[in-house]
Amino acid sequence: MNWQDICALEDINPLGSRVIAGPHGDIALFRTADDEVFALDDRCPHKGGPLSQGLIFGKRVACPLHNWQIELDSGNAVAPDVGCAHRHPAKVENGRVLLALKDLAACA
Numbered sequence: 221m222n223w224q225d226i227c228a229l230e231d232i233n234p235l236g237s238r239v240i241a242g243p244h245g246d247i248a249l250f251r252t253a254d255d256e257v258f259a260l261d262d263r264c265p266h267k268g269g270p271l272s273q274g275l276i277f278g279k280r281v282a283c284p285l286h287n288w289q290i291e292l293d294s295g296n297a298v299a300p301d302v303g304c305a306h307r308h309p310a311k312v313e314n315g316r317v318l319l320a321l322k323d324l325a326a327c328a
């Protein structure tokens with residue numbers, strides 16, 4: 221994978237997010253309470269709400285528009301809702317957030 225150094229982990233607030241410009245639109249980086257980082261397109265699969273402004277809990281984010289819940293590690297909407305936000309491989313290494321933009325993960 222072609223990992224790119226995006227920022228320091230500390231640049232993302234715990235239970236917060238940060239938006240970066242990706243090749244196909246904005247990408248939201250989410251930091252969980254466990255200091256894991258996940259990356260999804262900043263577009264809710266429902267009607268395109270900005271997931272980066274949603275509430276993070278566990279490994280989910282709740283869309284700020286109509287409260288769909290999206291699994292951060294898969295991009296899938298939690299039932300009964302159906303849909304998928306594109307996910308990008310992300311990881312934390314030595315306090316840095318790395319993102320693999322080329323390997324766009326397909327929806328399950």
Ligand code: FES
Nearest residue numbers: 264266267269283
């Ligand atoms: S746009 Fe996200 S729940 Fe409707």
